[in-house]
Amino acid sequence: MTAASPLPKAAAAPATGARLLVETLEALGVEVVFGYPGGAIMPVYDALTAARFKHVLVRHEQAAAFAADAYARVTGKCGVCLATSGPGATNLVTGIANAMMDSVPMVAITGNVASPLMGTDAFQEIDILGVTLPIVKHSWIVRDPNDIPAILQEAFYTATSGRPGPVLIDLPKDVQVSAAAAPRDFNPPLEQTRRIDPAQLRRAESAIGAAERPLLYIGGGVRIANAVEDVRAFAEATGIPAVSTLQGLGVLGPDWPGHLGMLGMHGLRAANEAVQQSDLLIVLGARFDDRATGKLTEFAPHARIIHIDVDAAEIDKLRHAHVPITGDLKTVLAALKPRKPAIETWRAQCEAAIAAHAFDYNAPGDGVYAPALLNALSQAAGDAFVAACDVGQHQMWAAQHCRFASPSAHLTSGGLGAMGYGLPAGIGAKLARPDAHVVTISGDGSFAMNIQELATLRRYNIPLKIVLLDNSMLGLVRQWQELFFEQNYSEVDLSDNPDFASVATAFGIEAFRITKREDVEAGIARLLAAPGPCLAHVLINPMENVWPLVPPGKSNTEMMHGAAR
Amino acid sequence: MTETFTIQIDRAEGSLQRLIGLIERRGFHIDRMTLADTGAHREVRLAIRPRDNSRSCDVLGRQIDRLIGVRRIAPAPASNAFAEEASVCPA
Numbered sequence A: 001m002t003a004a005s006p007l008p009k010a011a012a013a014p015a016t017g018a019r020l021l022v023e024t025l026e027a028l029g030v031e032v033v034f035g036y037p038g039g040a041i042m043p044v045y046d047a048l049t050a051a052r053f054k055h056v057l058v059r060h061e062q063a064a065a066f067a068a069d070a071y072a073r074v075t076g077k078c079g080v081c082l083a084t085s086g087p088g089a090t091n092l093v094t095g096i097a098n099a100m101m102d103s104v105p106m107v108a109i110t111g112n113v114a115s116p117l118m119g120t121d122a123f124q125e126i127d128i129l130g131v132t133l134p135i136v137k138h139s140w141i142v143r144d145p146n147d148i149p150a151i152l153q154e155a156f157y158t159a160t161s162g163r164p165g166p167v168l169i170d171l172p173k174d175v176q177v178s179a180a181a182a183p184r185d186f187n188p189p190l191e192q193t194r195r196i197d198p199a200q201l202r203r204a205e206s207a208i209g210a211a212e213r214p215l216l217y218i219g220g221g222v223r224i225a226n227a228v229e230d231v232r233a234f235a236e237a238t239g240i241p242a243v244s245t246l247q248g249l250g251v252l253g254p255d256w257p258g259h260l261g262m263l264g265m266h267g268l269r270a271a272n273e274a275v276q277q278s279d280l281l282i283v284l285g286a287r288f289d290d291r292a293t294g295k296l297t298e299f300a301p302h303a304r305i306i307h308i309d310v311d312a313a314e315i316d317k318l319r320h321a322h323v324p325i326t327g328d329l330k331t332v333l334a335a336l337k338p339r340k341p342a343i344e345t346w347r348a349q350c351e352a353a354i355a356a357h358a359f360d361y362n363a364p365g366d367g368v369y370a371p372a373l374l375n376a377l378s379q380a381a382g383d384a385f386v387a388a389c390d391v392g393q394h395q396m397w398a399a400q401h402c403r404f405a406s407p408s409a410h411l412t413s414g415g416l417g418a419m420g421y422g423l424p425a426g427i428g429a430k431l432a433r434p435d436a437h438v439v440t441i442s443g444d445g446s447f448a449m450n451i452q453e454l455a456t457l458r459r460y461n462i463p464l465k466i467v468l469l470d471n472s473m474l475g476l477v478r479q480w481q482e483l484f485f486e487q488n489y490s491e492v493d494l495s496d497n498p499d500f501a502s503v504a505t506a507f508g509i510e511a512f513r514i515t516k517r518e519d520v521e522a523g524i525a526r527l528l529a530a531p532g533p534c535l536a537h538v539l540i541n542p543m544e545n546v547w548p549l550v551p552p553g554k555s556n557t558e559m560m561h562g563a564a565r
Numbered sequence B: 001m002t003e004t005f006t007i008q009i010d011r012a013e014g015s016l017q018r019l020i021g022l023i024e025r026r027g028f029h030i031d032r033m034t035l036a037d038t039g040a041h042r043e044v045r046l047a048i049r050p051r052d053n054s055r056s057c058d059v060l061g062r063q064i065d066r067l068i069g070v071r072r073i074a075p076a077p078a079s080n081a082f083a084e085e086a087s088v089c090p091a
């Protein structure tokens, strides 16, 4: 990471650790920090009033981490969140885990009690370094204020380089207040361009040239590697059909000929069947997640695997790679020059399957059919559409039915599946891309998990749009109870929900309700045209299910289908 | 089934926890362990055993290798097997 301006040097009167932290963040080009104050981080908040970057005060630290995460996904830069020790730090944990699971660059900064008190169970003392060890790429406790610039620079470098991820910096209070007489800088290691094994490249080329039923398996790594255009060019040049993971959606648009759509548990039948028939899977920045593969031993049983990933530890983790290629995807694709495989029959077969298994938006009755609404919403918002999803049925419907112009238009908690992501993620995304139609797509269960962030929307007047699909249920759990637990509905009824439109209004947010199918079009238009933040409270059928579905633990060939209700 | 690794890690706060936590989380038992100071770094020698046969020591080696603060990881030669008295952490 190169600094945007020269790093602060010791001035006549040495700066405190807190001051140095703020100055280093400025020098690193940070534009926005999401945070929440408290005792152990007060010296930093004291220094913040003079900061040149924006601080967004959220109403729960989890939201700070989620907003920083979405900001990072949209900009490709590092997200930054800030919290106090103890409960502030532990409130960040879910957001840090989310960033880890989806490889999002984030720097989380926590205050801690003064060094002499650490290890004594002091008030609000938590070993946050220990708590977060499994969910960070790296972490530091700062012991000397002179180390602050170096550690921050290393933290940004670590979070963004290679396979990105979250890092944590724990800052004891005494380090924040003591003077730094001789701050030091970090010298990033010389970027070693890792040599891509030419023998593997040649093997990949001959495998591709000889394949009869090759398939691209596109994952979230494509966005992270900034290789969307490269993958599009490769798909076009070779004519190889493709499937996408949840995080790979948007790399090839839904209108891309030969794109079979999402694979996996809630994937399309055409996509899952193509994988099962394929004789060569070309895996681009994907990791054989169980939600994508179904029963692993029965996944793509006839396929040889070319696995391309920047992280060597992903190769062979779950599925043996016949051709392993470790390296940056852009570089690999530039070096890969296969001859065009002769696959006209296979391509025709895939295209026929796409047409045969296309979604049907007819549903009985005159109630709102969520898949149709989401499809219409994304069409109306067009290429400027960015969805920040929560977790549940609505998330899967968004993945299945929205049109995404790029993978950063689809923000979703994929690896962790954390309810509560949608609203704070929408905040982070809208701040990052004020020009875009950023829409939080939430469910009534998920929305309640970070509903307090409506106050953040109001305070900063962030014109985020919210589609709250209210089925008065923990819908996805209810669906599993219906299908796999003999309709023994246990603790999924949310029919005593508050009136969400009134709640939003009480926070000072414009809100309205959509209850009938005939009101959907006008509702979408009103939502997208609203000048400020706006919530559409959409009432949908509590018994609606997400189809298709592969039962947990089953092979992707065992897809269940059902009708709209 | 036991494999022995020699790993050089930075002498940094948390580096040992980070290494040991990773190994156990990824599904391996640690049967033996020694820690020595080699000046600039710490050298950890570990005898590990997968918890079930779906775990690969190769993949674990690469997961260790990508930890920030791990300088070097190599399988320890068989001739350098653990001496009983060197074991600080018997199974």
Ligand SMILES: Cc1ncc(C[n+]2csc(CCOP(=O)(O)OP(=O)(O)O)c2C)c(N)n1
Pocket: A390, A391, A392, A393, A394, A395, A417, A418, A419, A420, A442, A443, A444, A445, A446, A447, A469, A471, A473, A474, A475, A476, A477
């Ligand atoms: C923090 C968290 N707790 C629990 C779950 C388990 N879970 C997954 S989906 C779901 C129901 C979500 O309900 P809602 O947000 O209303 O969405 P719907 O499925 O009804 O569209 C639950 C409880 C989770 N993913 N995250």
